[in-house]
Amino acid sequence: xxxIIKKDERIYTKNLVPRETVYNEKLIKFEGMEYRYWDPxxxxxxxxxxxxxxxxxxxxxxxxxxxxxxxxxxxxxxSDIVENGRVYCVxxxxxxIRKLVNICEKRKNMFPILEDANYPERYAHLIENVDxxxxxxxxxxxxxxxxxxxxxxxxxxxxxxxxxxIDVTLHPEKIFKREKKKLEEHFEVLESLRLEPYAKDHxxxxxxx
Amino acid sequence: xxxxLVFNAFGAFAVKDKKVxxxxxxxxLKNPIKEIKELYEKxxxxxxxxxxxxxxxxxxxxxxxxxxxxxxxNIDSIMKLDNEYYINLVKEKIKxxxxxxxxxxxxxxxxxxxxxxSLNFFFERLREWYGLYFPELCDRIENHAEFAGIVKNxxxxxxxxxxxxxxxDIEMMKSFADKTLEMYNFREELVRYIKENIEKLTPNLSNLxxxxxxxKLISLAGSFKNLAMLPASTIQVLGAEPALFRHLRKGxxxxxxxxxxxxxxxxxxxxxxxGKIARSMASKIAIAARLDFYSGEFxxxxxxAFEIRLDAIRRKxxxxxxxxx
Ligand SMILES: C[S@@+](CC[C@H](N)C(=O)[O-])C[C@H]1O[C@@H](n2cnc3c(N)ncnc32)[C@H](O)[C@@H]1O
Numbered sequence: 011x012x013x014i015i016k017k018d019e020r021i022y023t024k025n026l027v028p029r030e031t032v033y034n035e036k037l038i039k040f041e042g043m044e045y046r047y048w049d050p051x052x053x054x055x056x057x058x059x060x061x062x063x064x065x066x067x068x069x070x071x072x073x074x075x076x077x078x079x080x081x082x083x084x085x086x087x088x089s090d091i092v093e094n095g096r097v098y099c100v101x102x103x104x105x106x107i108r109k110l111v112n113i114c115e116k117r118k119n120m121f122p123i124l125e126d127a128n129y130p131e132r133y134a135h136l137i138e139n140v141d142x143x144x145x146x147x148x149x150x151x152x153x154x155x156x157x158x159x160x161x162x163x164x165x166x167x168x169x170x171x172x173x174x175x176i177d178v179t180l181h182p183e184k185i186f187k188r189e190k191k192k193l194e195e196h197f198e199v200l201e202s203l204r205l206e207p208y209a210k211d212h213x214x215x216x217x218x219x
Numbered sequence: 220x221x222x223x224l225v226f227n228a229f230g231a232f233a234v235k236d237k238k239v240x241x242x243x244x245x246x247x248l249k250n251p252i253k254e255i256k257e258l259y260e261k262x263x264x265x266x267x268x269x270x271x272x273x274x275x276x277x278x279x280x281x282x283x284x285x286x287x288x289x290x291x292x293n294i295d296s297i298m299k300l301d302n303e304y305y306i307n308l309v310k311e312k313i314k315x316x317x318x319x320x321x322x323x324x325x326x327x328x329x330x331x332x333x334x335x336x337s338l339n340f341f342f343e344r345l346r347e348w349y350g351l352y353f354p355e356l357c358d359r360i361e362n363h364a365e366f367a368g369i370v371k372n373x374x375x376x377x378x379x380x381x382x383x384x385x386x387x388d389i390e391m392m393k394s395f396a397d398k399t400l401e402m403y404n405f406r407e408e409l410v411r412y413i414k415e416n417i418e419k420l421t422p423n424l425s426n427l428x429x430x431x432x433x434x435k436l437i438s439l440a441g442s443f444k445n446l447a448m449l450p451a452s453t454i455q456v457l458g459a460e461p462a463l464f465r466h467l468r469k470g471x472x473x474x475x476x477x478x479x480x481x482x483x484x485x486x487x488x489x490x491x492x493x494g495k496i497a498r499s500m501a502s503k504i505a506i507a508a509r510l511d512f513y514s515g516e517f518x519x520x521x522x523x524a525f526e527i528r529l530d531a532i533r534r535k536x537x538x539x540x541x542x543x544x
Contacts, residue, residue, distance in 0.1 A: 033518075049520075051519065051520045051523055052518065052519045052520050053519070054519075080422060080517035081422075081515070081516045081517040081518075083517070083518075083519070096300070102418075102419060103418065103419040103420075103422050103515070104312065104313045104316035104419060104515075105419070105420060105421075105422060105511065105515025106422040106515050106516070106517045107309060107313070108313060108514075108515055108516075109514065109515070109516045109517075111306055111309050111310060111313075114302055114305070114306055115306060118301075118302055119302075120302060121300075121302045121305045122302075122305050122306060122309045123305065123309070124308075124309045124312045124313070131268075131269070131270060131282045134268060134269070134282070134283065134287060134291070135225070135226055135227050135228065135268070135269060135287075136227065136228055136305065137291065138290075138291040138292070138294040139288065139291040139292050148426065161283050162291065178429075178483050179483070208523070209519070209523060210523065210526040210527075210530075211526075
């Protein structure tokens with residue numbers, strides 16, 4: 011995994027904008043470079059890596075479509091990793107995206123887009139085809155949203171599923187099985203992980219087109 | 220080979236056979252229609268990807284199409300992208316997002332409550348009315364919407380204890396079922412509308428509890444701002460006013476929870492855990508409401524902290540407490 015280091019069971023990404031933090035995370039120096047602590051309680055991608063994700067197919071020049079970018083916590087770490095690539099950050103809440111916009115002003119490889127991920131046609135003209143799709147949006151139809159957006163994908167992707175936002179009455183394990191099956195109709199699922207103890211009743215899938 | 224007319228944030232491109240035939244960069248990024256039109260006049264058979272613009276120009280439309288895919292595959296060889304335009308675009312959209320969205324949502328929530336009440340009356344009435352004709356169906360089908368659907372669409376075929384009625388009597392029942400179902404569908408639409416708008420307004424609260432419950436809390440508090448200013452102890456009993464009133468007047472046992480009781484993590488818990496869960500949930504709601512109202516910054520750890528506390532309560536108070544004499 012490029013631009014990521016692991017020290018004492020903690021992970022860090024190489025800071026694209028030295029001396030700047032995004033959410034008050036700790037900064038450390040390692041072999042002359044500055045790294046940002048990547049908090050698994052605030053970022054499910056960090057939790058997935060700590061829980062044993064084997065491969066994160068992101069390169070220094072990858073193009074990423076990030077759905078559900080919220081205030082930019084995880085997107086900022088993705089931006090560290092793909093330093094020469096681009097991260098298109100789609101978020102539909104005008105309030106949540108305010109902070110993300112401030113982050114984008116410092117990080118030239120992040121492109122904010124205030125749109126609903128249910129309607130890829132509305133931002134097709136703002137993005138390009140990407141090597142990776144990352145989705146974390148906690149909607150009942152989240153797998154369907156991902157499939158709609160895969161028209162922009164030539165490569166890999168990751169999907170976070172929060173059981174509670176799909177159905178509170180069903181057992182999480184059942185929900186994850188069902189959603190995985192839906193994914194498998196369109197992609198090859200490479201890895202499936204749970205995110206405990208960092209995020210409760212969450213599953214994480216890495217897939218390939 | 221078809222011709223395509225596609226554009227991105229910076230320019231319009233006529234594409235055919237995986238080649239750009241001609242392009243025009245926008246002079247005024249906010250007003251790209253001029254260059255798009257000029258290009259369209261030169262390539263009047265071309266197919267657009269963007270529905271809105273295609274409709275405005277009365278052009279052909281297909282999404283996604285080969286032209287768009289070509290453009291999205293080759294941005295780097297065509298131009299250098301800069302995120303400044305994206306930042307400004309979002310800033311402008313944020314400005315346009317209404318500040319008083321909570322007032323609109325409150326009205327919608329109250330409309331929902333009244334629609335629910337009316338629907339209940341209507342469904343009950345329909346059962347009683349149609350029951351004269353086909354009582355067995357009432358016993359068999361418990362779900363209201365399903366029942367109304369059958370009344371509207373199907374005939375009574377089997378032998379029934381019900382009376383034989385004239386066609387006009389049955390037609391009127393079917394029409395009533397039809398109108399009730401229409402109202403029911405409207406209800407679903409209303410719920411979707413409320414959820415979507417509340418999620419945009421309160422990312423942290425909506426991550427912690429059901430967005431519909433967030434909307435009800437805001438409605439009870441009177442405004443988004445009011446909710447953000449309430450202490451956790453008040454949030455815990457919001458919606459339980461009659462019980463609270465009794466408590467204050469007669470010194471009866473204080474109510475443990477108001478409307479947040481609707482969250483299944485409280486009401487499906489054993490009775491002796493409910494108060495503790497409600498107290499913890501209310502305190503996290505207070506934190507999330509302030510975060511949402513004052514900054515909108517999304518922080519995953521608020522709802523995770525609640526889940527951790529929830530697990531702890533479930534473990535620690537697993538057994539029913541023994542009554543002391
Ligand atoms: C769990 S948060 C994402 C947190 C973020 N991935 C991080 O780790 O920093 C989910 C976000 O998805 C957004 N969202 C939900 N539905 C959406 C939709 N249909 N289109 C775009 N964004 C959506 C919510 O507003 C919320 O900010």
